[in-house]
Amino acid sequence: MTVSVPQAWYNVLADLPFPLPSDIPPAAGPAATGRAPQVPKSLVRHSESRRREVPIADEIGTAYESWRPTLLRRASRLEAALGTSARIYFKYEGGNISGSHKLNSAIAQAYYYSRAGVDRLVTGTGAGQWGTAMAAAAQMFGMDARVFMVALSFQQKPYRRTLMELFGAAVSPSPSTDTDTGRTFLATNPDGRGNLALAIAESLDDVARHPGSAFCIGSGENYSLLHQTVIGLEAREQLAEMGEHPDEIYASLGAGSNFGGISLPFIGAALRREAPAVRCVAVEPASCPKLTRGTYAYDYTDYSGTTPLEKMYTLGSRFVTPSIHAGGLRYHATSKLVSALYHHKLVEAEAYSQTDVFASGILFCRTEGILPAPESAHAIHATIAAARRATAEGTTPCLLVCVSGHGHFDLAAYADAAAGLLTDEIPTDEDYRTGLSGLPTFTPAG
Amino acid sequence: MTVSVPQAWYNVLADLPFPLPSDIPPAAGPAATGRAPQVPKSLVRHSESRRREVPIADEIGTAYESWRPTLLRRASRLEAALGTSARIYFKYEGGNISGSHKLNSAIAQAYYYSRAGVDRLVTGTGAGQWGTAMAAAAQMFGMDARVFMVALSFQQKPYRRTLMELFGAAVSPSPSTDTDTGRTFLATNPDGRGNLALAIAESLDDVARHPGSAFCIGSGENYSLLHQTVIGLEAREQLAEMGEHPDEIYASLGAGSNFGGISLPFIGAALRREAPAVRCVAVEPASCPKLTRGTYAYDYTDYSGTTPLEKMYTLGSRFVTPSIHAGGLRYHATSKLVSALYHHKLVEAEAYSQTDVFASGILFCRTEGILPAPESAHAIHATIAAARRATAEGTTPCLLVCVSGHGHFDLAAYADAAAGLLTDEIPTDEDYRTGLSGLPTFTPAG
Numbered sequence: 001m002t003v004s005v006p007q008a009w010y011n012v013l014a015d016l017p018f019p020l021p022s023d024i025p026p027a028a029g030p031a032a033t034g035r036a037p038q039v040p041k042s043l044v045r046h047s048e049s050r051r052r053e054v055p056i057a058d059e060i061g062t063a064y065e066s067w068r069p070t071l072l073r074r075a076s077r078l079e080a081a082l083g084t085s086a087r088i089y090f091k092y093e094g095g096n097i098s099g100s101h102k103l104n105s106a107i108a109q110a111y112y113y114s115r116a117g118v119d120r121l122v123t124g125t126g127a128g129q130w131g132t133a134m135a136a137a138a139q140m141f142g143m144d145a146r147v148f149m150v151a152l153s154f155q156q157k158p159y160r161r162t163l164m165e166l167f168g169a170a171v172s173p174s175p176s177t178d179t180d181t182g183r184t185f186l187a188t189n190p191d192g193r194g195n196l197a198l199a200i201a202e203s204l205d206d207v208a209r210h211p212g213s214a215f216c217i218g219s220g221e222n223y224s225l226l227h228q229t230v231i232g233l234e235a236r237e238q239l240a241e242m243g244e245h246p247d248e249i250y251a252s253l254g255a256g257s258n259f260g261g262i263s264l265p266f267i268g269a270a271l272r273r274e275a276p277a278v279r280c281v282a283v284e285p286a287s288c289p290k291l292t293r294g295t296y297a298y299d300y301t302d303y304s305g306t307t308p309l310e311k312m313y314t315l316g317s318r319f320v321t322p323s324i325h326a327g328g329l330r331y332h333a334t335s336k337l338v339s340a341l342y343h344h345k346l347v348e349a350e351a352y353s354q355t356d357v358f359a360s361g362i363l364f365c366r367t368e369g370i371l372p373a374p375e376s377a378h379a380i381h382a383t384i385a386a387a388r389r390a391t392a393e394g395t396t397p398c399l400l401v402c403v404s405g406h407g408h409f410d411l412a413a414y415a416d417a418a419a420g421l422l423t424d425e426i427p428t429d430e431d432y433r434t435g436l437s438g439l440p441t442f443t444p445a446g
Numbered sequence: 447m448t449v450s451v452p453q454a455w456y457n458v459l460a461d462l463p464f465p466l467p468s469d470i471p472p473a474a475g476p477a478a479t480g481r482a483p484q485v486p487k488s489l490v491r492h493s494e495s496r497r498r499e500v501p502i503a504d505e506i507g508t509a510y511e512s513w514r515p516t517l518l519r520r521a522s523r524l525e526a527a528l529g530t531s532a533r534i535y536f537k538y539e540g541g542n543i544s545g546s547h548k549l550n551s552a553i554a555q556a557y558y559y560s561r562a563g564v565d566r567l568v569t570g571t572g573a574g575q576w577g578t579a580m581a582a583a584a585q586m587f588g589m590d591a592r593v594f595m596v597a598l599s600f601q602q603k604p605y606r607r608t609l610m611e612l613f614g615a616a617v618s619p620s621p622s623t624d625t626d627t628g629r630t631f632l633a634t635n636p637d638g639r640g641n642l643a644l645a646i647a648e649s650l651d652d653v654a655r656h657p658g659s660a661f662c663i664g665s666g667e668n669y670s671l672l673h674q675t676v677i678g679l680e681a682r683e684q685l686a687e688m689g690e691h692p693d694e695i696y697a698s699l700g701a702g703s704n705f706g707g708i709s710l711p712f713i714g715a716a717l718r719r720e721a722p723a724v725r726c727v728a729v730e731p732a733s734c735p736k737l738t739r740g741t742y743a744y745d746y747t748d749y750s751g752t753t754p755l756e757k758m759y760t761l762g763s764r765f766v767t768p769s770i771h772a773g774g775l776r777y778h779a780t781s782k783l784v785s786a787l788y789h790h791k792l793v794e795a796e797a798y799s800q801t802d803v804f805a806s807g808i809l810f811c812r813t814e815g816i817l818p819a820p821e822s823a824h825a826i827h828a829t830i831a832a833a834r835r836a837t838a839e840g841t842t843p844c845l846l847v848c849v850s851g852h853g854h855f856d857l858a859a860y861a862d863a864a865a866g867l868l869t870d871e872i873p874t875d876e877d878y879r880t881g882l883s884g885l886p887t888f889t890p891a892g
Contacts, residue, residue, distance in 0.1 A: 066519065066815060073512065077586075095541055097815035099854075139812060140523075159857035163817065166808055166864060365612055366585060369512060369543035408545075408854040411605035418612060 003237045005068045007056060010229040012264045012337070013222070014052035015271040020222075020340050021311035024298060038214055039221075040116040043109065046223035052268075054226060056108075063107045063140065067096040068230065072238035077367040084387040085396045089244065090380075091235045091262060092370060092403045097163075098133030100328075100373065100405030101258050102218050105227035106130070109216050110137035120144040120213040122206050124174060124199025126254070127153050127327030127375065128160030129405055130218030135169035145169035146206060146213070148176060148199040153327040157409045174198055179205035196255075196331045197317045200302040219255035220301060220335040228261025231402060236265055236275075239400070246278050246400035248386055252378040253282035253291065253349070254328045256335030262402040267346060280347045282338065283382040285329045285357070287322040287425055290315050291342050291349035293432065299333055299439055309440060313339040315427075319435025322425030324354050325413040326374035328405075332435060350382050353424040357381045358417035361407065373405035374413060449683045451514045453502060456675040458710045458783070459668070460498035461717040466668075466786050467757035470744060484660055485667075486562040489555065492669035498714075500672060502554075509553045509586065513542040514676065518684040523813040530833040531842050535690065536826075537681045537708060538816060538849045543609075544579030546774075546819060546851030547704050548664050551673035552576070555662050556583035566590040566659040568652050570620065570645025572700070573599050573773030573821065574606030575851055576664030581615035591615035592652060592659070594622060594645040599773040603855045620644055625651035642777045643763045646748040665701035666747060666781040674707025677848060682711055682721075685846070692724050692846035694832055698824040699728035699737065699795070700774045702781030708848040713792060726793045728784065729828040731775045731803070733768040733871055736761050737788050737795035739878065745779055745885055755886060759785045761873075765881025768871030770800050771859035772820035774851075778881060796828050799870040803827045804863035807853065819851035820859060 013020070039047075046054060056064070075088040093101035113121060121138045123146075125131030131147040138145040147169050154161060154173035161171045175194045176182040179202040185192055200217065207213045218224065239245060249266060251259040259282045269275035282291055290313045299314040301307045314333035321330040333339075341347045354374070361377030363384070364370065372380055383401040390397050407414065416422050459466070485493075492500060502510070521534040539547035559567060567584045570593075571577030577593040584591040593615050600607060600619035607617045621640045622628040625648040631638055646663065653659045664670065685691060695712060697705040705728045715721035728737055740759040747753045748763065760779035767776040779785075787793045800820070807823030809830070810816065818826055829847040836843050853860065862868050 097811070097817065136815060159854075159861075162857040162861040162864070166811055166817070166860060168812075362612055365543070366614075369582060371543065371609065371612070406854075408605075408852075411608040414612060415605075415608040418608070 003069050003234060003241060005061060005064050006230050006233040007061070008053035009056060009226045010233055010265045010268060011049055011052055011054050011226055012268050014050050015268045017271065018340065018344055020336055024309040040112040042112045043223045046226050047221055057111060060108050060111050064230065069234045069238070070095060072235055075368050078364060081363065081367050082384065082387050082391070084391045085394065086387040086390040087244070087396070087398045088383060088387060088401065089239065089246070089399070090368070090401045090403050091231060093231060094370070094373065094403065094406035097136050098129055099408065100129035100133065101228060101231060101261060102130045102133035103137065104230055104261065105218065105224040105257060106133035106137035107140065108227045110134070110141045110143065113214050113216060114141040114143055118143065118212065118214040120146065120210060121216050122146040122203045122213050123216050123218065124148045124196055124203045125218065126150050126196045126330050128157055128164070128409070129328060129373070131169070131171070132160060132163050134216060134218065135164040135167035138169070139167045147171045148174040148202045150174055150196055150199050150327060150330070151194050152323050156325070156412065160409050174202050176202060178202070181205045193320060193323065195320055197302050201306065204302065204306055219257035222337055224257045225260035225264065225335060225337055228257045229264050231261040232263060232265035235262060235400060236269070244398050245276060247397040248279040248281060249400045250281050250283055250379045250383045250386065251402040252329060252375045252404060253284045253334055253338065254375065255331045256338040258402060258404040260335065260338055263347065267341070281382060282342070282347055282349045283378040284349060284351045285324055285326055285378060286351045286353040287324045287427060288315065288330055289351040290332065290334050292351045294333070295436065296339060296343055297439055301333070310336045311339065312336050313342060314439070315432065316435030316438040318438030319431065322427060324425065325410060326354065326378060328373070328375040329378065352378060352381050353426065355417070355422050355424050358414065358422055360384050362414065362418065370403060371407040372403050373407045374410050376403045376405055379403070449515050449680060449687060451507060451510050452676050452679040453507070454499035455502060455672045456679055456711045456714060457495055457498055457500050457672055458714050460496050461714045463717065464786065464790055466782055470755040486558040488558045489669045492672050493667055503557060506554050506557050510676065515680045515684070516541060518681055521814050524810060527809065527813050528830065528833050528837070530837045531840065532833040532836040533842070533844045534829060534833060534847065535685065535692070535845070536814070536847045536849050537677060539677060540816070540819065540849065540852035543582050544575055545854065546575035546579065547674060547677060547707060548576045548579035549583065550676055550707070551664065551670040551703060552579035552583035553586065554673045556580070556587045556589065559660050559662060560587040560589055564589065564658065564660040566592065566656060567662050568592040568649045568659050569662050569664065570594045570642055570649045571664065572596050572642045572776050574603055574610070574855070575774060575819070577610050577615070577617070578606060580662060580664065581610040581613035584615070585613045593617045594620040594648045596620055596642055596645050596773060596776070597640050598769050602771070602858065606855050620648050622648060624648070627651045639766060639769065641766055643748050647752065650748065650752055665703035668783055670703045671706035671710065671781060671783055674703045675710050677707040678709060678711035681708060681846060682715070690844050691722060693843040694725040694727060695846045696727050696729055696825045696829045696832065697848040698775060698821045698850060699730045699780055699784065700821065701777045702784040704848060704850040706781065706784055709793065713787070727828060728788070728793055728795045729824040730795060730797045731770055731772055731824060732797045732799040733770045733873060734761065734776055735797040736778065736780050738797045740779070741882065742785060742789055743885055747779070756782045757785065758782050759788060760885070761878065762881030762884040764884030765877065768873065770871065771856060772800065772824060774819070774821040775824065798824060798827050799872065801863070801868050801870050804860065804868055806830050808860065808864065816849060817853040818849050819853045820856050822849045822851055825849070
């Protein structure tokens, strides 16, 4: 194996044939008091630069080398089980302490926040993968960590909390009674389940009260998608070494960093006409289908409405996702970058329900010996569907799927799935209306 | 990285300067009815051959390639945290679906049992790592699987059971009400905790009642140590590539396959005078110290006394280990091969209590980003102790430790450890007497 860890991240903004819609600072409210996230200049540059290759700092590259390059392998036993005419390759990002791709950005962010003088990082986490990654990265650079974890995941996955605490992080369920935002939410939603947007709002509250703290976020921002491009850059090289180029790429879609991470380098190569076009498919849960059912509009990225407005495919920051097990896909919107790619038809989207998704996750585990996170099982399910289509149509595509994390902390869900106890909660029209009621009512000039 | 998966296992019997004591069939009892394990001829050859290199069959090698060669890395951040003058390298065997080294032998055994016409494998498991490995391997070769899991682990690690069931295995806690042996044990020990020897006895019971079934075992037999030598063979090559040779090797000791797997290739090279001698240290729990507190004697490998007698360091098959979390190290004896090496002073042993061991496991997780299984944490603790000694003595040894598995299913224990809730249960003289009361009373002629 001669593929090595990339020396630079790939910045798709250098190759996009359209500009991204600008963010809009909230007109009034708490943001004016400094509660909007303060992002280090290096990360702002990572989000705004037009430079195609953004060098990876030595400290980050050294940390990457402790688990990268990650495995890329042909799923031969899965292919055999399906009897498919397709060739299926998977890239596996679950082999690090955070159990997912999230560590790729956590290490970069912790490095830059640390250099900016921050000594305490605060964040919200859904399934707990980002929280674990952030806790590990914060400790690596000598910082404290504070995590607000969506209450449902907090209850479903107690060992995620333990793992974060082993890295010295303080962890609360969100909604919590630790912040004004949390208390206000609980007062009006006593049995409220919360969501990632609320956890983010609580984090911003917490930061405002603790000098030296900063809020960081696992996905959605351009810079986190940039950091994740190590996945796709490695995959391109690894496939090329085997004489392959993918026809289709499947990755699950939460806020966008996993999907962006594997697909952007391929999309860029096609835009530069250095490689054939690839059909890139974002796979979302039918219970939180922001691309396939959402609106392309300016929205807040958190619940309290203190963050800048970004133009995104969104279900509204007040959308409360059904309690599916793929906590990482419960975010109400997706990144402005993936949203723009979807709007301009450079990427596609499919939505699946969790009972089907878990069945495919179990098949993948049995055949390939890797238990996928429920998030990753979405992408696997879409890949299996594509392989079956290919067989039916007599085509022989090369399929690439990103298995973004392991499911070792999701075995309670897998046990339910194996016992036929999972259900599919699909949002109602009323749920969608409630979500959109949180959209800002003015029309921005931009 | 140019190191590839070995093409052959290393057989230390070719280089040992002494013969291993022969096994003795039980003089009477159930063994005469065919309840002793029926082992395929290929595995018997693996145990008895004097050939130094035993070729790895293509089907096994192909399976190995899905996760081997495994990671060998310098623990630079651990070294820095310790401020040690020692160089610490670790070999990591937790990156496969079983979460431990056990898959190395499970795949080989499943392959040979399948070729021998067996369609159902039955086994006992302590911590569940072997059971998971066996379930995965059985499914890979189209066989059913039946697992008796020591009740304490069954309760402590429900997700281990789920994972085995995802591979189609049927899993019971041992003692169970499914077998005569289990029922008899429960009748006299209604709150009996059982141990691996009892789980093995129940497995043998079950096999006797199910034609087409065979009993298989995760560790202890010469052939399982042989299969595990891929660990040490890879490690030798990987270290040599970095210009290193270990002065000391640390591995946890249960029945012996992990310790044997990493150390035998180094011991063999030293016996052949092809490489300097290495201090190989078997690390055992203070609650189950078979080498440091046991007796070198002929003993049964199971509880019911139906298996051939083997000469081993043993605490007696009726020894009931305190309920420590490192289930894989609870076996009452260790393999005859490791026992002979210890008797002839080719290897050493150290015993540590679990509170110290978990603290070292947490330090390793924080610094190296891998959460070790409690078993592996024993070896890590001994390595840290060695590194501290080196610093105190001003020496600069090269230390190699085998991190045999991950601790993702042991986070309840880690949470207790972090909260200061773990205790050390050290056996009493009475416990040791009870254990030895199970030793066969006759003196074999051999």
